Amino acid sequence: MEKQQEQPMKMLKKRNVLGPVATDFTAANTGNWRIERPEVDYSRCSKCRTCERYCPTNVIEIRPDDQECVYINFDYCKGCGICTNVCPRQCIQLIPEVR
Amino acid sequence: MYDIKHEAKGLVTHGNSACAGCGLELIMRKTMEVVGPDTIIVIPPGCAAMFSGFGKEGGLKIAGCQMNLENTAACASGIRAALNAQGNTHTTVLGFAGDGGTLDIGLQSLSGMFERGDRVMYVCYDNEAYMNTGVQGSSATPASASTTTTPGGKTSQKKDLMMIAMAHRIPYAATASLQNLNDLKKKLEKAKNANGPSLVHVHTPCPTGWRFNPALSIELARAAVRTGAWILYEYENGKITINNKLTELAEIDTYIGKQGRFKHLNAEQKTELGKQIKDNYFTYTSMLERMSIH
Numbered sequence: 155m156e157k158q159q160e161q162p163m164k165m166l167k168k169r170n171v172l173g174p175v176a177t178d179f180t181a182a183n184t185g186n187w188r189i190e191r192p193e194v195d196y197s198r199c200s201k202c203r204t205c206e207r208y209c210p211t212n213v214i215e216i217r218p219d220d221q222e223c224v225y226i227n228f229d230y231c232k233g234c235g236i237c238t239n240v241c242p243r244q245c246i247q248l249i250p251e252v253r
Numbered sequence: 254m255y256d257i258k259h260e261a262k263g264l265v266t267h268g269n270s271a272c273a274g275c276g277l278e279l280i281m282r283k284t285m286e287v288v289g290p291d292t293i294i295v296i297p298p299g300c301a302a303m304f305s306g307f308g309k310e311g312g313l314k315i316a317g318c319q320m321n322l323e324n325t326a327a328c329a330s331g332i333r334a335a336l337n338a339q340g341n342t343h344t345t346v347l348g349f350a351g352d353g354g355t356l357d358i359g360l361q362s363l364s365g366m367f368e369r370g371d372r373v374m375y376v377c378y379d380n381e382a383y384m385n386t387g388v389q390g391s392s393a394t395p396a397s398a399s400t401t402t403t404p405g406g407k408t409s410q411k412k413d414l415m416m417i418a419m420a421h422r423i424p425y426a427a428t429a430s431l432q433n434l435n436d437l438k439k440k441l442e443k444a445k446n447a448n449g450p451s452l453v454h455v456h457t458p459c460p461t462g463w464r465f466n467p468a469l470s471i472e473l474a475r476a477a478v479r480t481g482a483w484i485l486y487e488y489e490n491g492k493i494t495i496n497n498k499l500t501e502l503a504e505i506d507t508y509i510g511k512q513g514r515f516k517h518l519n520a521e522q523k524t525e526l527g528k529q530i531k532d533n534y535f536t537y538t539s540m541l542e543r544m545s546i547h
Contacts, residue, residue: 174308174309175309176255176305176306176308176309176310176311177254177255177256177309177311178255178256178258178309178310178311179255179256179257179258179259179261179266179310179311179312179313179314180258180259180266180268180310180311180312181258181259181261181266181267181268181269181312182268182269182270183268184267184268184269184270185268187273207434208279208434208471209279210271210274210275210276210278210279210282210470211267211268211269211278212262212263212265212267212282213267215262227267229267229268230267230268232273232274233273234273234274234275234460234467234468234470235274235466235467235468236274236467236468236470236471238468239468239469239471239472240471248468
């Protein structure tokens with residue numbers, strides 16, 4: 155374990171860097187945590203953007219011109235269900251995730 | 254130098270390993286929306302360290318460093334001093350720590366920063382225990398809440414960070430909550446533009462530590478404000494404004510009834526706790542009114 159750390163640290167010390175430095179901006183695949191997924195009743199949606207503002211993962215996007223006006227990026231949606239609770243019209247429901 | 258491997262709408266990565274329904278993640282996003290890319294962030298170990306990253310992976314697009322638990326504010330002060338020496342006045346220095354890193358371990362360096370008057374914006378997300386290491390009780394844990402170190406309920410009261418900050422006569426300090434994001438963003442904006450140290454103390458529901466359904470995060474933040482368990486006020490150069498002035502408080506069960514950490518209380522103890530919170534709300538708000546310099 156110590157050796158594993160020593161090698162990269164030696165390289166960094168040459169450049170006067172004393173700790174690990176993040177060089178990649180990445181995203182974990184948090185979509186596979188989901189056991190329930192939000193489903194939107196588009197006919198009742200008033201496009202108020204409340205769910206967009208309150209989503210902790212910031213994956214909801216409102217597209218007012220589209221038929222399916224609430225776009226959710228399921229790569230990262232954790233299925234926490236906050237959107238279902240903050241929706242003033244209760245038009246978002248959690249349904250079991252099927253993969 | 255810094256590879257953007259995955260696209261993100263804001264400055265924070267979408268695929269962050271915060272728990273589902275985490276209040277901190279929302280606070281981080283809103284803070285980043287307000288402070289913008291011209292910011293240096295200082296994060297101590299804790300839940301927020303997920304945003305500074307693991308190894309070579311980072312979760313924020315802005316510059317920042319991860320420091321020790323006790324010296325977040327001291328490091329932020331140092332960065333500010335270095336920026337001042339360069340003649341840089343536009344960059345915001347942001348300290349972002351939890352309740353453990355602020356109220357317990359980091360308190361002396363925070364006090365030092367307030368006393369020196371360094372222009373640092375400090376955000377404390379208060380999830381009321383050491384959540385990252387497995388829910389140990391901190392000095393921010395409210396009375397009667399069960400944690401792994403206080404299994405029968407904490408016997409002492411929550412430490413009052415705002416009063417400590419106000420005693421230093423800093424230009425801006427405020428408590429905020431997730432229930433009203435516009436209010437939170439307005440306070441963060443004020444803290445960013447304050448001419449000196451500023452503090453925003455945000456109440457953060459934690460589904461893992463408080464043991465509730467993740468979907469109820471925002472509801473619980475709202476319930477905490479409506480029951481008087483969390484008082485929203487701001488302090489601006491001596492003037493105190495109470496943001497949630499209530500004449501009648503909501504039933505305490507709407508807040509503590511949904512949480513597993515208050516499950517060990519019987520009905521009688523719950524009413525007693527509710528009465529305590531109610532009394533505290535009215536005495537505290539009347540005290541704030543007397544303290545305010547109009």
